[in-house]
Each structure stands twice: as structure tokens, then as C-alpha cells.
Amino acid sequence: MTNRGADADAVDRETESQWEGLPAGIRTQVDGYVLQDGSFQAIRLVWEAGRAQGVGLYEAQKIVHLRYLHFGDRVARTPDSPLDLDSLAALARGIRARVVAIEAVWDGDTVHDWFVRLLAVTDEPAGEKCLATIYWGTAVRALDGADEGALHPSAAAATRAGGDLAAHLGVPFHFASPDTPDDEAPRWRP
Incomplete structure (x- = not known):
């Protein structure tokens, strides 16, 4: 030691x-x-x-x-993305196109390592809008001591927040690779 x-x-x-x-x-x-x-x-x-x-x-x-x-x-820290249902629902309601799914996708960089982006997938026009970026620290604070099991904290927070939002909006939730960071995992398709 x-x-x-x-x-x-x-x-x-x-x-x-x-x-x-x-x-x-x-x-x-x-x-x-x-x-x-x-x-x-x-x-x-x-x-x-x-x-x-x-x-x-x-x-x-x-x-x-x-x-x-x-x-x-x-340090003037970059604020965490809100992960509470009310905030995410307000952001989703502000999208001009119809939201057809909520999707969690892995991303990463040399500064933050792996993180998850929570997206609202739209049709007419087809596209996506990022509702939240869930870095490790953001996830740990959002989970507030909750057991995430074997999941990366960002995946656990995205699964919880994304699942709740999708249920609230009555649309599917898709997270192709919650167990393993993979920025090339299959994306949601209708």
C-alpha cells in the first residue's frame, strides 16, 4: 500500500x-x-x-x-441535462414533429468516455432531437444511490428516464445495447 x-x-x-x-x-x-x-x-x-x-x-x-x-x-460546470419526467416531457412537447419513439444511444469522446444520448425520434419530417446527454456524473446524481445492477450508470439512468418518458408519451422505448457501450448498435426503426 x-x-x-x-x-x-x-x-x-x-x-x-x-x-x-x-x-x-x-x-x-x-x-x-x-x-x-x-x-x-x-x-x-x-x-x-x-x-x-x-x-x-x-x-x-x-x-x-x-x-x-x-x-x-x-469551475463553472456545464449543467446536467434534466432527467425528470416533467422536464423531458416538456422538451418532447416542444418538438414540432410527431414523436414516434424514444431512443437511447451510446456516444463517447476522450473527455467524457462513454455516455448516452436520449433522443426523441420523429416522423414527418423524419429525424431526431436530443433531449438529454447523460454523462457518468449526471447519471450518478440522477440515480441518487439507486441500484443500477451491472449497468453503466449512464445506461441505467437512460433506461429509467427514457422508459418513463416513452410510457408517458405512449410510444416505444428503444435501447439496443444497454449492457455494453456500443455506438454502432442498431438504431430504432418503425
């Missing part, structure tokens, strides 16, 4: 050293992005500016993570 702690401290010192090795102007801009919850822009800037000093994408992510920890509550 002591060795793992010492290793973690060494990693933090290395990350801090890489941060301090960046030019002051870059550090100021990164902090600006972090304070605005622009993690993707911050990671990209650290990676591009630090590449010559051996800062890879993983190291850039660690550096930005430490900046988030440094600023804590001062």
Missing part, C-alpha cells in the same frame, strides 16, 4: 512538473478553459503546447484533471 501511494505521489509530481514546464501564457489560457468547464479545449491546448516536452494525450488529460481539482467549486 505504501508503494502505491509513493508511486501516485511521483506521478503527481511529474504531472505538476509538466504543468510548470508549459509557458505562462499557455497555463493562463488552460486555466481559463478549465474555469469555463472547457476540458476538451484545455486538454487539446496542453497536448499541442507540451508535445515537444513529451506531454502525450494521457498526460494532458492528467494535467487538466489536476487543474480541475485545483479550482474545485470555482
Whole structure:
């Protein structure tokens, strides 16, 4: 246990050293992005500016993570998408086309890892409208300690919110791959 702690401290010192090795102007801009919850822009800037000093994408992510920890509550966090039935129903009612299904689909990026988008599928015109983006943290807060079983929290929250909304609207709910993140899972078809 002591060795793992010492290793973690060494990693933090290395990350801090890489941060301090960046030019002051870059550090100021990164902090600006972090304070605005622009993690993707911050990671990209650290990676591009630090590449010559051996800062890879993983190291850039660690550096930005430490900046988030440094600023804590001062970060103007991107608000969670609402997942309560009243809010989702209001968003669905605001769509001009007829909603024919509610669908949950996996998506992912280097900043958030896997997340789920909750969509209202429409006809005439055929399309879709994103009602909510359910990141890990959003899901954990929405589930509020509820047992999600073996599901990824985003899948559990999407299944609950999407199922409730679909039942409320009297339309089908479709989630092709709730057990495994898969952004190429089959989509809903009437």
C-alpha cells in the first residue's frame, strides 16, 4: 500500500512538473478553459503546447484533471441535462414533429468516455432531437444511490428516464445495447 501511494505521489509530481514546464501564457489560457468547464479545449491546448516536452494525450488529460481539482467549486460546470419526467416531457412537447419513439444511444469522446444520448425520434419530417446527454456524473446524481445492477450508470439512468418518458408519451422505448457501450448498435426503426 505504501508503494502505491509513493508511486501516485511521483506521478503527481511529474504531472505538476509538466504543468510548470508549459509557458505562462499557455497555463493562463488552460486555466481559463478549465474555469469555463472547457476540458476538451484545455486538454487539446496542453497536448499541442507540451508535445515537444513529451506531454502525450494521457498526460494532458492528467494535467487538466489536476487543474480541475485545483479550482474545485470555482469551475463553472456545464449543467446536467434534466432527467425528470416533467422536464423531458416538456422538451418532447416542444418538438414540432410527431414523436414516434424514444431512443437511447451510446456516444463517447476522450473527455467524457462513454455516455448516452436520449433522443426523441420523429416522423414527418423524419429525424431526431436530443433531449438529454447523460454523462457518468449526471447519471450518478440522477440515480441518487439507486441500484443500477451491472449497468453503466449512464445506461441505467437512460433506461429509467427514457422508459418513463416513452410510457408517458405512449410510444416505444428503444435501447439496443444497454449492457455494453456500443455506438454502432442498431438504431430504432418503425
